[in-house]
Amino acid sequence: MKVNKAGRECPAWCDTDHENGLSYTCSKNSPSVDAGNTHAWTWADLPNTGQPEAGVSAAGEAAVTLGFADSWSARNAAALIEGLAGFSPEEHREIAAHLRESAAQAFGEAEAG
Numbered sequence: 001m002k003v004n005k006a007g008r009e010c011p012a013w014c015d016t017d018h019e020n021g022l023s024y025t026c027s028k029n030s031p032s033v034d035a036g037n038t039h040a041w042t043w044a045d046l047p048n049t050g051q052p053e054a055g056v057s058a059a060g061e062a063a064v065t066l067g068f069a070d071s072w073s074a075r076n077a078a079a080l081i082e083g084l085a086g087f088s089p090e091e092h093r094e095i096a097a098h099l100r101e102s103a104a105q106a107f108g109e110a111e112a113g
């Protein structure tokens with residue numbers, strides 16, 4: 001039985017090396033998908049004192065992580081990402097611009113980032 005540093009049994013998917021690392025968190029990262037100077041990967045985490053999370057991260061000119069605390073949200077995000085696959089890069093930028101505008105409308109300019 002594999003356990004983390006706090007002695008809790010790891011979930012079957014945990015690939016954290018608790019014996020040689022410092023992490024109390026159980027986790028598993030997907031292989032990275034590379035596109036030019038940006039790469040993206042997904043992950044599952046089970047913090048020692050928290051609830052499980054799953055998410056997607058991307059790193060390139062900027063680093064962004066979206067984490068989800070429930071299966072429904074993570075699956076909806078996966079559907080969104082898959083649905084965007086049919087859009088051109090210009091259409092992606094247009095959607096991103098619209099989202100920034102919507103964030104500014106909903107939260108104010110200072111919160112939009």
Ligand SMILES: [Zn+2]
Pocket residue numbers: 003004009010011014015016018025026027
């Ligand atoms: Zn673990």
